[in-house]
Amino acid sequence: MLRSIARGLAAGAAGVTALNATTYLDMAVRGRQASSTPERSVEKLAATVGVQVPGRGETRQSRLSGLGSLLGALTGTTVGAAYGALRGLGWRPPLLVGALAATGAAMVAGAGPMTVLGITDPRRWSADDWLSDVVPHVAYGLVTAATFRATE
Numbered sequence: 001m002l003r004s005i006a007r008g009l010a011a012g013a014a015g016v017t018a019l020n021a022t023t024y025l026d027m028a029v030r031g032r033q034a035s036s037t038p039e040r041s042v043e044k045l046a047a048t049v050g051v052q053v054p055g056r057g058e059t060r061q062s063r064l065s066g067l068g069s070l071l072g073a074l075t076g077t078t079v080g081a082a083y084g085a086l087r088g089l090g091w092r093p094p095l096l097v098g099a100l101a102a103t104g105a106a107m108v109a110g111a112g113p114m115t116v117l118g119i120t121d122p123r124r125w126s127a128d129d130w131l132s133d134v135v136p137h138v139a140y141g142l143v144t145a146a147t148f149r150a151t152e
Contacts, residue, residue, distance in 0.1 A: 004088030005081050007151045012080015015102065015144030016073050022136040032132070037119055038068025044117045072110070079106045080144050087148060095145055103141030107133065 027034060042064050046053050053063050083102050093101065111133070114120045125133070 001085065001088040004084040006084070007148055008080045008082065008084015008087065009077050010080070011083065011144045011147035011151070012077040013073075014147040015080060015106070015140040016076035018143035019072075019076065019106075019136040019140040022139040023132075026132060026135065035132075037114055038072055039064040040119045041114050041117065042067040042071060044119060048117075075109050076106060076140060076144075079109050080148075083144060083148060095149060098145035098148075099138075099141040101141070102144040103134075103137050106140050106144075107137045110137075 023034075026032065039061070042053065053060055053067070055063055079102060082105065083098070111120060111122055115122060122130075
C-alpha cells in the first residue's frame with residue numbers, strides 16, 4: 001500500500017506539472033491574467049487560523065503567490081496519493097476512467113474549499129471560467145493516471 005501511495009504522489013506531482021504547463025500556455029495564448037483565487041485562499045485560511053502572512057506590499061503579495069502555488073501543488077500530490085491508495089486497494093479502471101476520476105477529484109479538491117470559504121462560486125462561473133479550470137484539470141488527470149500506469 002505504501003508503495004502505491006508513493007507512486008501516486010509521484011504521479012500527482014507529474015499531473016501538477018501538466019496542469020501548470022497547460023494553465024501557463026492558456027495564459028500566454030489568450031493573454032489572460034493568472035487567477036487570484038490561490039492567494040485569496042491563503043489569506044482566508046491564514047485569517048481563519050489566526051495567522052498573519054508577514055510583509056507589506058509587494059513582499060507580502062509575493063509570499064501569498066508562492067504559498068498559493070504551494071497549496072495547489074499540495075492538493076495535486078494529495079489527490080495523486082489518494083489515487084495510488086485506491087489502486088493499492090485493487091481499483092483497476094481503464095486509463096480514461098482513471099483519468100476522469102483524477103480530474104474530478106482534483107477539481108473538487110481545488111474548488112471545494114475555495115467555495116466553502118466564499119472565495120469562489122462555480123455556479124456563477126462563465127463558460128470561459130469553466131474552460132480555464134476544466135482543461136488544465138483534464139491534463140492533470142490524464143498525466144496522473146498515465147504516470148501511475150507507467151510505473152506498474
